[in-house]
């Protein structure tokens with residue numbers, strides 16, 4: 246595609262450098278540029294992409310997109326107001342506008358996104374629409390699964406992946422839209438039909454700094470990206486109106502809204518709800534009729550996820566029986582309240598709760614359902630929001646009979662310092678601190694322990710548990726790695742728990 250053709254998809258401020266080269270690929274990282282590439286100089290948190298223009302040219306870039314005042318020399322260039330936005334739009338054009346002609350659902354919010362993508366994927370499949378999914382677990386269509394470095398990929402990678410999955414036969418797409426992605430314009434080349442808002446609670450304040458900025462990032466999906474146009478004249482915002490931020494999204498949405506909730510008068514709501522160890526039974530009330538639902542998902546928070554997926558199905562005008570089928574027969578969402586089989590009589594659950602709200606939701610649910618005690622193993626990620634550490638410590642300590650504070654992904658931080666941050670929330674509860682050795686023989690009163698090695702912490706939890714107890718391994722869910730320093734090594738909570746049970750049996 247010629248540079249001039251690509252440039253039509255943006256409103257350039259200025260174009261220079263003479264020639265109109267054929268563009269063979271789009272790049273935002275000089276280390277990956279190949280011959281014939283168009284290089285986007287992006288201003289980042291750590292560095293300014295403009296300083297890599299020369300490296301990109303040496304690597305074969307034939308044109309550059311910039312958004313500052315500096316002018317590249319000896320190469321065709323395009324100046325735009327916002328290079329990230331231009332990159333999104335040019336990427337969509339380069340890959341033939343993958344999402345212009347099929348249903349695209351985007352889900353945003355602090356918690357629930359991944360779970361909801363699985364439910365909507367299942368509903369779409371039951372409606373006869375083979376669906377591709379992009380999110381935290383992977384980017385996938387049918388048997389093809391691409392590892393996901395980010396929940397929402399950078400625009401160039403996103404549009405390329407969408408093109409690939411659509412060419413393989415996907416007729417619908419469901420994607421998680423992170424606040425980072427919205428802030429960084431990664432999804433601005435996407436034509437959304439439906440946007441879902443789940444909830445907004447504390448997370449990522451290392452990046453967004455305060456809740457209002459975090460909210461405003463999420464809001465972009467509804468106030469800007471869902472505005473109707475000629476390509477998609479009918480768009481819809483699906484909004485949880487039980488969340489304190491829900492009404493603000495409703496007010497600011499640039500398209501019609503379909504609300505969902507448990508309390509109040511939402512368009513899509515649940516009545517006659519019964520929560521049990523077997524799951525959730527309820528009547529889903531929708532503008533298109535009612536569904537008598539029996540789901541194996543546990544807890545109130547999952548009822549919200551079910552309502553969100555139902556409302557998305559209604560917004561896409563999918564048949565009610567397909568929505569019903571999709572909600573009752575979907576695959577296990579990896580690492581979301583996932584059971585680890587064992588013969589010790591324990592309920593071992595691996596869950597991705599890595600925010601205070603998620604941890605509280607899961608623990609509250611388990612408290613309502615428990616027969617024995619609750620043992621929680623958890624930590625907090627390094628190089629991430631530090632403020633959530635004591636909050637999660639307090640929540641774990643409050644709901645659990647035993648909390649074992651351990652490492653999540655410490656990344657570049659000292660694991661002991663992260664644990665100290667979590668401990669700040671648990672110590673004021675005045676509960677007993679156990680040493681590792683004591684725990685090997687069980688525990689008698691409510692308490693906590695700090696064990697840096699996650700492997701060791703999981704072993705201690707299993708050893709300390711008695712039949713009937715619940716062991717919750719929180720924070721890493723589906724992750725099959727642990728990042729310590731700059732090393733990423735294989736680590737899977739589900740495998741570790743199973744191995745711990747085998748060792749104790751032998």
Ligand SMILES: CC(=O)N[C@H]1[C@@H](OP(=O)(O)OP(=O)(O)OC[C@H]2O[C@@H](n3ccc(=O)[nH]c3=O)[C@H](O)[C@@H]2O)O[C@H](CO)[C@@H](O)[C@@H]1O[C@H](C)C(=O)N[C@@H](C)C(=O)N[C@H](CCC(=O)O)C(=O)O
Nearest residue numbers: 273274275287289290291292294297395396397399423425
């Ligand atoms: C905080 C954040 O989101 N950072 C993203 C951001 O990086 P940055 O702004 O720091 O970039 P930078 O390192 O300053 O570099 C600026 C530019 O120079 C380029 N560069 C840099 C070095 C070089 O030698 N040559 C070169 O060209 C970089 O590719 C970049 O385009 O822009 C980069 C390029 O698009 C992203 O890869 C990077 O995501 C990093 C990997 C990341 O970890 N992001 C996480 C926090 C994230 O996005 N998470 C969300 C949320 C998950 C959730 O909700 O749970 C997600 O969607 O996954």
Ligand SMILES: Nc1ncnc2c1ncn2[C@@H]1O[C@H](COP(=O)(O)OP(=O)(O)OP(=O)(O)O)[C@@H](O)[C@H]1O
Nearest residue numbers: 355356357358359360381546596597598603606607
């Ligand atoms: N609707 C919900 N409200 C609050 N907590 C939830 C909800 N759904 C799931 N959770 C909890 O949050 C954890 C993360 O859920 P999920 O992976 O579906 O969310 P996510 O929004 O994709 O998270 P991430 O931003 O990390 O990708 C779950 O393991 C569960 O503990």
Ligand SMILES: N[C@H](CCC[C@H](N)C(=O)O)C(=O)O
Nearest residue numbers: 599625626629653654720721
């Ligand atoms: N996508 C989120 C996931 C966090 C999961 C947790 N295990 C951690 O590493 O902090 C992030 O990168 O902040």
Ligand SMILES: [Mg+2]
Nearest residue numbers: 358359381421
């Ligand atoms: Mg997710």
